[in-house]
Amino acid sequence: xxxxxxxxxxxxxxxxxxxxxxxxxxxxxxxxxxxxxxxxxxxxxxxxxxxxxxxxxxxxxxxxxxxxxxxxxxxxxxxxxxxxxxxxxxxxxxxxxxxxxxxxxxxxxxxxxxxxxxxxxxxxxxxxxxxxxxxxxxxxxxxxxxxxxxxxxxxxxxxxxxxxxxxxxxxxxxxxxxxxxxxxxxxxxxxxxxxxxxxxxxxxxxxxxxxxxxxxxxxxxxxxxxxxxxxxxxxxxxxxxxxxxxxxxxxxxxxxxxxxxxxxxxxxxxxxxxxxxxxxxxxxxxxxxxxxxxxxxxxxxxxxxxxxxxxxxxxxxxxxxxxxxxxxxxx
Amino acid sequence: xxxxxxxxxxxxxxxxxxxxxxxxxxxxxxxxxxxxxxxxxxxxxxxxxxxxxxxxxxxxxxxxxxxxxxxxxxxxxxxxxxxxxxxxxxxxxxxxxxxxxxxxxxxxxxxxxxxxxxxxxxxxxxxxxxxxxxxxxxxxxxxxxxxxxxxxxxxxxxxxxxxxxxxxxxxxxxxxxxxxxxxxxxxxxxxxxxxxxxxxxxxxxxxxxxxxxxxxxxxxxxxxxxxxxxxxxxxxxxxxxxxxxxxxxxxxxxxxxxxxxxxxxxxxxxxxxxxxxxxxxxxxxxxxxxxxxxxxxxxxxxxxxxxxxxxxxxxxxxxxxxxxxxxxxxx
Numbered sequence: 001x002x003x004x005x006x007x008x009x010x011x012x013x014x015x016x017x018x019x020x021x022x023x024x025x026x027x028x029x030x031x032x033x034x035x036x037x038x039x040x041x042x043x044x045x046x047x048x049x050x051x052x053x054x055x056x057x058x059x060x061x062x063x064x065x066x067x068x069x070x071x072x073x074x075x076x077x078x079x080x081x082x083x084x085x086x087x088x089x090x091x092x093x094x095x096x097x098x099x100x101x102x103x104x105x106x107x108x109x110x111x112x113x114x115x116x117x118x119x120x121x122x123x124x125x126x127x128x129x130x131x132x133x134x135x136x137x138x139x140x141x142x143x144x145x146x147x148x149x150x151x152x153x154x155x156x157x158x159x160x161x162x163x164x165x166x167x168x169x170x171x172x173x174x175x176x177x178x179x180x181x182x183x184x185x186x187x188x189x190x191x192x193x194x195x196x197x198x199x200x201x202x203x204x205x206x207x208x209x210x211x212x213x214x215x216x217x218x219x220x221x222x223x224x225x226x227x228x229x230x231x232x233x234x235x236x237x238x239x240x241x242x243x244x245x246x247x248x249x250x251x252x253x254x255x256x257x258x259x260x261x262x263x264x265x266x267x268x269x270x271x272x273x274x275x276x277x278x279x280x281x282x283x284x285x286x287x288x289x290x291x292x293x294x295x296x297x298x299x300x301x302x303x304x305x306x307x308x309x310x311x312x313x314x315x316x317x318x319x320x321x322x323x324x325x326x327x328x329x330x331x
Numbered sequence: 332x333x334x335x336x337x338x339x340x341x342x343x344x345x346x347x348x349x350x351x352x353x354x355x356x357x358x359x360x361x362x363x364x365x366x367x368x369x370x371x372x373x374x375x376x377x378x379x380x381x382x383x384x385x386x387x388x389x390x391x392x393x394x395x396x397x398x399x400x401x402x403x404x405x406x407x408x409x410x411x412x413x414x415x416x417x418x419x420x421x422x423x424x425x426x427x428x429x430x431x432x433x434x435x436x437x438x439x440x441x442x443x444x445x446x447x448x449x450x451x452x453x454x455x456x457x458x459x460x461x462x463x464x465x466x467x468x469x470x471x472x473x474x475x476x477x478x479x480x481x482x483x484x485x486x487x488x489x490x491x492x493x494x495x496x497x498x499x500x501x502x503x504x505x506x507x508x509x510x511x512x513x514x515x516x517x518x519x520x521x522x523x524x525x526x527x528x529x530x531x532x533x534x535x536x537x538x539x540x541x542x543x544x545x546x547x548x549x550x551x552x553x554x555x556x557x558x559x560x561x562x563x564x565x566x567x568x569x570x571x572x573x574x575x576x577x578x579x580x581x582x583x584x585x586x587x588x589x590x591x592x593x594x595x596x597x598x599x600x601x602x603x604x605x606x607x608x609x610x611x612x613x614x615x616x617x618x619x620x621x622x623x624x625x626x627x628x629x630x631x632x633x634x635x636x637x638x639x640x641x642x643x644x645x646x647x648x649x650x651x652x653x654x655x656x657x658x659x660x661x662x
Contacts, residue, residue, distance in 0.1 A: 020429075054399075054426040054647060057388035068385075087418040087444070095385040098351075113418070316385060 002181060006076040006102065009292035011138040011144065011174055012063025012158030014081030016088045017275070018055040019313055022120045026052075027128055032120065037129040037191045038116075039163065045132035048118055057088075058314040059095035060117055062190055063158035064309070065276045065315045069283025069305050071100040072321040073331075078102040078148050080174075082139040088114035089135075094236040099316065104315055105143050106200040108135050125271035125310065139163035144174045150181040153290050154212070156282070159190030159219075162198040175209040184289075186212035188282055189219035196222055206239050212289070213243040214282045220245050230283075233260075244285050244299065246278055251303060252294045254285075263299030266307035266328075276315025280305035284321070300330055335511060336482040337433065338406040338621035342475065342498075342505055343394025343468040343489030345412030346435070346446040347419045348606070349386040350644055357383075358459055363451065368460040368522045370494065371449075376463035378656050379449055380631070388419075389645040390426035391448055393521055394489035396607045396646045400614025400636050402431040403652040406621055409433040411505075413470040419445035420466075430647065436474050439466050456602035456641065460501035468495035472548045475501045481512040484621050485543070487613070490521030490550075491531040506540040515620075517543035519613055527553055537570050542575040543620070545613045551576050563592075575608060575616050575630065582634060585616075585626045594630030597638035607646025611636035631661055 027034050030048055040048065059068075067077035079096055083089030085107040092114060094102045115136035120128045139161070149155055155178040162169040175185045187210045189195050195202055202223060206213055213236060217229055220243075226232035229247070236243040237255045246252045251264040281302035288298030305321055314316050327330040358365050361379055362640065390399075398408035410427055414420030416438040423445060427434045446467035451459045470492070480486055486509040492498040506516045517542045520526050526533055533554060537544055544567060548560050551574075557563035560578070567574040568586045577583045582595040615636035619629030636652055643649055656662040 049425060052429065054390065054429045055422070056645070059385065059420065091386070091388065094380060098383065098385045314387070 002147070002150045004153050005076065006078045006148070006153070007078065008067060008070050008154045008156050008286050009078040009148050009152035010063035010067045010156040010158070010162065011080045011171060011179065012062045013133065013160055014064060014092050015117050015131065015136065016082045016092055017058050017060035017063035017119050019119045019121060019273070019275070020053040020055045021192050022052060022122065023061040024122055027120060027122070032128045032130060034122065034128050035126050036193060037131060038193070040130045040132050045118065045130070048130055052118060052120065053186045056313060057091065058316060059215045060315050061090050062160060062188065062279050063156055065279035066156060066282045066286070067101045068096060068099040068316050069177055069280045070287045070322060072317045073283065073301070073325065075287050075324040078139065078152060080105050080139070080143055080148065082136050082143065083107045084112060084114045084135040085109045086113050088116060095316070097105045104145065105139070108138055110135070110166070112138065119275055121273045121275070121313070127272055127273055136166050139170055140166040141170050141173050144170045144177070144250070146177050148149055149174050149177040150183070152178070152183060154184045154186050154286055156186045156188070156286060159188050159194055159202065162201060163194060179209065184211040185209050186214065186286060188278070189215040189223060192218040192222040195219050199223060203239070210240050210241065213240045214278070214285065215243070215245040216248070216278055244302065246281050252281065252299050254299050256295060261299060263296060263303055266303040268307045268311050269331065271310050273313045274310050276309040279315055280309040280317070297330060301325060304328060304330060333481045335484050336407065337409045337479070337484070339398060339401050339478050339485045339487050339617050340409040340411065340479050340483035341394035341398045341489070342411045342492065342502060344392045344446055344464065344491055345395060345414045345423050346392040346462065346467065347423055348388050348389050348391035348448050348450050348646065350389065350450045350452060350604070350606070351384040351386045353383060353453065355453055355607045358451060358453065363459045363461060365453065365459050366457050367524060368462060371461045371463050371522070373463065376449065376461070379461055383449060383451065385638070388422065390423050390649060391607070391646050393485055393491060393519065395427055395490045395608050396610035397403050397487060397613045397617070398428060399430040400528060400611045400652060401618045404614065404618040404632070404656065405653040406618050409483060411436050411470070411474055411476070411479065413467050413474065414434050415443060415445045415466040416440045418445050419447060419490045426647070435476065436470070439469055441466070445471065450606055452604045452606070452644070456523060456605055457605040458604055468498050470501055471482040471497040472504050474510070475505045477508050479506040480505050481514070483509070483514060485515045485617055487517045487519070487617060490519055490525055490533065493532060494525060510540065515542040516540050517545065517617060518522050519609070520546040520554060523549040523553040526550050530554060534570070541571050543574065544571045545609070545616065546574070547577045547579070547609055575633065577612050583612065583630050585630050587626060592630060594627060594634055597634040599638045599642050602641050604644045607640040608637045610646055611640040611648070628661060635659060635661060648662050
């Protein structure tokens with residue numbers, strides 16, 4: 001087996017978030033389903049951007065946020081994702097590297113710009129995401145560096161990429177490389193609508209290749225078209241060796257075979273912006289696994305990182321997560 | 332006299348801020364004088380950006396921040412400044428328009444990018460600015476739309492532009508247009524080092540064309556090479572009809588002929604980032620003048636806006652300043 005240089009290597013969309021506040025009426029006027037993620041085309045992106053308020057730009061992307069969180073806990077992480085050769089691409093690359101994550105995917109020249117996500121945050125802190133993917137889906141097989149994958153203890157894959165055939169192929173290749181090298185494959189379902197669009201493929205991937213599954217309540221119920229969370233949970237238990245299922249304020253449930261562990265959410269004084277809650281739960285959970293902690297501690301680390309991220313605007317941690325975890329007696 | 336369509340029209344650098352946290356040692360290592368503003372070239376910008384932590388991008392620019400604040404108070408504002416035809420330029424234009432400010436300066440195509448300011452915020456909340464001006468100094472005479480200037484009650488000019496010959500010429504033209512139309516001309520000194528570089532020209536401009544002067548303690552003392560604030564104050568009193576001089580936590584002193592008004596700073600629970608304190612004081616003060624309030628109220632409006640801006644990261648207000656002022660009984 002090759003030497004392990006990374007605890008986690010992730011493949012996902014490389015996105016810069018553009019965050020603005022709005023009220024519920026604005027979402028309704030612009031046909032955005034509150035709390036969801038939708039893909040938008042150039043025209044919708046232009047119109048929505050023109051209509052929305054002043055923005056704050058921060059690097060984002062679901063799996064990218066997760067590896068930044070993992071690095072903040074002190075582990076070694078790498079990211080594979082596609083940016084364009086433009087200013088937003090430079091911002092994305094700078095930020096992820098400055099956070100200590102290895103990022104070597106070559107930017108792609110051409111007309112398609114770096115992906116951006118127009119994130120509208122309502123007064124209750126809920127985020128509604130409108131993603132213009134730009135160049136991001138152009139990630140393909142050739143971008144999946146075999147050495148990086150083989151050198152990572154866990155390969156973490158972002159479900160959003162199932163929307164893109166070339167990227168999906170890159171996914172499968174990464175999973176096969178990882179398994180051949182004796183590594184673990186983790187998948188996040190990313191979004192209920194994304195699951196609805198690709199249910200059969202998600203199920204085949206989970207049953208055939210995934211060792212670890214991350215999902216929230218809505219996503220896991222969408223995957224199994226289940227009537228209750230408990231139903232979905234039982235199905236997940238049969239399909240994958242380890243699943244961590246998040247339930248917002250109700251915390252998370254971790255199932256591994258016939259064992260299950262319930263972990264409460266960590267307290268938050270005021271929810272400012274829920275963007276990145278799932279991404280950072282995944283960061284804490286995967287960091288815990290990578291450092292051989294028990295499942296309950298893994299869940300608490302996830303809760304801790306999620307609580308930090310929703311206490312402020314943006315999906316990248318504002319404090320060092322290792323320091324925070326030590327402060328709370330988790331490290 | 333033409334109809335007044337704007338309370339304030341400002342001319343300044345069009346800048347996107349890139350804000351990151353650092354410690355004092357980082358500033359020392361990179362030769363940045365804490366609390367100051369320095370102009371950096373492409374190479375330094377590239378090196379400093381590569382070395383600094385993950386950033387948050389937010390539109391900035393001193394006079395641009397001021398007019399955004401004025402619009403947030405509910406007054407009509409316009410901005411003249413130069414961006415490139417690039418993504419940061421689009422961000423700047425979007426944000427200032429979304430804040431309700433008229434912005435019609437055409438972006439400039441070519442190799443020079445939109446200006447950015449690498450702002451390093453130390454744990455004490457102090458900001459140290461490293462400005463890469465890019466295309467911004469290419470603002471010239473032709474960009475100063477005479478109709479906009481004549482239609483504004485106050486023309487507000489950013490001292491930083493004295494560093495740029497073409498922009499300085501645009502300044503003089505704007506001031507002459509304003510005076511010919513019976514409007515007021517306001518100037519901010521912007522920065523002590525900028526004053527050192529252009530003392531004679533600043534003095535000539537103030538004595539010949541300015542009706543209103545804004546400066547902080549350091550800047551006004553630099554202007555007059557004064558040994559004490561009181562000395563500088565007396566000189567300002569002779570040179571300009573109205574001056575508002577800010578003194579950080581000590582509040583501000585407003586002098587108009589032989590009258591002087593002392594205004595305390597507004598309380599702030601915790602200083603997060605001092606970027607924009609002077610810009611937003613100017614916003615409150617000029618809004619007060621434009622809406623015919625007494626000098627003491629103008630000063631309190633300035634203190635209020637400055638307190639809001641230093642309570643969070645970034646130099647654009649996070650709340651509606653008119654609402655905030657009403658809450659405090661100032662409107």
